[in-house]
Every structure is written in C-alpha cells, then in structure tokens.
Amino acid sequence: MPxxxxxxxxxxxxxxxxxASCLGAATGLSATSRARAATDNRTRAVWLxxxxxxxxxxxxxxxxxxxxxxxTVTDMPINYDIPQTVLSAxxxxxxxxxxxxxxxxxxxxxxxxxxxxxxxxxGVATMHYMGIAAMRMxxxxxxxxxxxxxxxxxxxxxxxxxxxLSVNVRGRGATLGAAxxxxxxxxxxxxxxxxxxxxTGTPGVPTSGTTAIDLLGPLILGIAALTVALVFVVxxxxxxxxxxxxxxxxxxxxxxxGTTASExxxxxxxxxxxxxxxx
Numbered sequence: 001m002p003x004x005x006x007x008x009x010x011x012x013x014x015x016x017x018x019x020a021s022c023l024g025a026a027t028g029l030s031a032t033s034r035a036r037a038a039t040d041n042r043t044r045a046v047w048l049x050x051x052x053x054x055x056x057x058x059x060x061x062x063x064x065x066x067x068x069x070x071x072t073v074t075d076m077p078i079n080y081d082i083p084q085t086v087l088s089a090x091x092x093x094x095x096x097x098x099x100x101x102x103x104x105x106x107x108x109x110x111x112x113x114x115x116x117x118x119x120x121x122x123g124v125a126t127m128h129y130m131g132i133a134a135m136r137m138x139x140x141x142x143x144x145x146x147x148x149x150x151x152x153x154x155x156x157x158x159x160x161x162x163x164x165l166s167v168n169v170r171g172r173g174a175t176l177g178a179a180x181x182x183x184x185x186x187x188x189x190x191x192x193x194x195x196x197x198x199x200t201g202t203p204g205v206p207t208s209g210t211t212a213i214d215l216l217g218p219l220i221l222g223i224a225a226l227t228v229a230l231v232f233v234v235x236x237x238x239x240x241x242x243x244x245x246x247x248x249x250x251x252x253x254x255x256x257x258g259t260t261a262s263e264x265x266x267x268x269x270x271x272x273x274x275x276x277x278x279x
Contacts, residue, residue, distance in 0.1 A: 002139055002199045003074040006191070013070030014187070017063045020224070021186045024059025025162070026179035027227060028052070028096075030234045032166040033175070035104055048100045050230055055162065056096035058227040060124055060186055061089045064131050065216050067190055073199050076137045079209025080216065084134035088127045089219070095123020099163050108167040117160025124186075125155040128193050138204025147196035151189055158185035 007014060028051040035047035065085075072078065099120030106112040128151070132141070162185075165178045 002076055002201065002203065004197070004199055005072045005074070006070060006194055008070045008072045013067055014191075017067040017190070018183050018187050020066055021059045021063035022179045022183035023231075024054045024057065024062065024227060025182035025186075026175055027231050027234055028055035028059060029166060029169055029175045029178055031230070032100060032104065033169065034234070035100075036167065041105070044104060045101070048104045049097060050233070051166065052093050052097035052100055054227060054230050055100075055182075056093035057089065057223050059182065060096065061092040061127060061131075062220055062223050062227075063183075063186055064128060064190055065220060067187070067194075068131065069212055069216060071194065073137065073139065075203030076139050076199065076201075077205055077211075079136040079206040079211055081134045081136060081209050082215060084130060085215060085219070088130040088134065089223070091123060091130060092127040095120050095127070096159075098123070099159060100166060103163045103167050108164060113160055113163055116163045118156055120163065121156030121159035122152065124159055124189070125152045125193070128155070128190060132193070132197060134209075136206040136209030137199070137201075138206060139199045139201030142198045142200055144196045144198070147192065151193035151196060154185070154189040154192055158182065158189055161185065 031047050031051035031054060035044045035051065038044035038047060099116035102112050102116035102119070129148075135141075162182050165182070169175050169178045
C-alpha cells in the first residue's frame with residue numbers, strides 16, 4: 001500500500017492553512033457585523049455576500065488546498081482536475097452564503113441556526129470531498145465511512161457555531177477569539193476528513209489533470225488577493241457601533257427637525273388666530 005504523507009513540509013502547510021482560515025473567518029465576521037447594523041435589505045445582503053466570500057473562499061476553501069499542498073503519496077505524483085477544483089470553491093462560497101442569509105434575515109432562533117448550520121456544514125463537507133475527488137493519480141481512493149461521518153458531523157457543528165458567532169459576536173477582541181476558534185474547527189474537519197482516506201494501487205504518473213503548483217498556486221494567490229481587498233473594505237467602512245451611532249444621530253436630528261417644524265406651524269397658527277381675533 002502506498003505511503004501517504006499529510007505534513008510533507010512539516011508545520012508550514014498546516015500553520016499557513018490555519019492562518020488563512022482565521023483570516024477568512026475574522027474578515028467574514030467583521031462583514032456580518034456590518035450586516036447586522038444595516039437598515040435596508042440590500043445593504044445587509046451585500047455585507048452577507050462579503051462575509052460568504054471571506055469565510056467560504058478563504059476560511060474554508062483556501063485553508064483546504066493550502067493543507068493539500070502538504071499531502072503527498074510516495075512515488076505517486078498528484079494532479080488536480082481544473083473544473084472540479086474551481087467548482088469546489090464555488091460550492092464553499094454558495095453554501096456559506098445560504099447559511100448566512102438564513103440567519104441574517106430570519107434571525108438566530110435555534111430552528112434557523114440549525115437549518116443554516118446543516119446546509120452550510122453539508123456544503124463544506126461536500127466541498128472537502130470534491131477537492132479530494134479532484135485529485136488525479138495512478139492509485140485509487142478508499143474511505144472509512146465512520147471517519148467520513150465524523151468529519152461531516154464536525155463540519156455541521158463548526159458551521160452552526162460560525163453562524164451563531166456571525167449574529168452574536170461584538171467587538172474586535174471577541175471577533176479575533178471567534179476567528180481563532182473557527183480556524184481550529186475548520187482545520188479539524190479537514191484533517192479528520194483526510195484521516196478517512198486510504199490510497200491504493202501501484203506507483204505511477206497521472207495521465208490527466210494539472211500539477212498542484214500550476215493550478216492551486218494561482219487560485220490560492222487570487223483568492224488571497226481578493227481577501228486582502230475585502231479586509232481593506234471592511235477596515236475602511238465604519239464599524240457596527242459606528243454605524244449604529246450614526247443612525248441614532250440621524251434619527252435624533254430628524255426628530256429635532258420635526259419638532260422645530262411643528263413648533264413653527266404652531267406659532268404661525270397662533271399668529272393667524274391672534275390676527276383674526278383683532279379683526
């Protein structure tokens with residue numbers, strides 16, 4: 001049986017994968033905090049989409065494939081199918097978006113949290129195994145169903161926790177702590193899923209697909225660049241508290257303007273009555 005190596009380059013890939021997951025989670029949670037403060041559905045939807053791109057794209061997908069760069073099999077070079085790999089990224093973003101939209105618009109009642117968590121968790125697990133299925137090598141793949149089931153359960157729990165955090169976390173410190181926890185959960189799901197995999201067959205060179213560096217390198221760098229752009233957008237935008245303070249200020253000014261206008265009307269009416277009484 002071929003020998004598998006999950007940490008070919010030592011701690012480099014798991015640590016980078018964890019950092020990417022935490023960065024995506026922190027950016028996504030910061031975006032969803034803005035969604036909470038949004039006063040109209042369109043703005044809320046935009047921020048939820050930003051959160052889905054950050055969490056699903058960087059927090060989940062990039063984490064998975066950075067970790068996969070450290071996965072090798074003795075005498076079995078690994079290539080990747082391009083369409084299936086790209087599709088797995090879209091799946092990650094879409095399922096996270098569905099979960100965020102459920103709790104973002106319906107609320108964080110248990111029924112909605114669980115529903116969104118199940119959808120997002122199953123989607124994340126699907127993305128993970130799609131990414132594995134995208135591998136092209138001379139050997140075959142077998143899976144331990146109990147371990148697969150455990151990885152899916154972890155994905156659902158992690159997704160549900162992420163959705164709860166997206167509607168409850170307040171402040172930079174809490175966001176950072178939540179991101180670190182989410183990074184552990186996503187990484188744990190990934191390596192649990194990889195533990196379910198066994199490679200069979202004989203050494204050889206794959207006959208299809210693209211090498212990991214040629215395919216994953218540009219994709220990971222592209223999504224990383226998008227994440228950096230999202231980070232700048234989030235940092236430049238007012239925080240949730242600042243948005244709420246602005247809304248309260250505008251509401252107070254509107255009330256004052258309304259009161260002033262009402263006082264003017266009352267004074268004008270009083271003047272007319274006084275003038276009429278004189279005549």
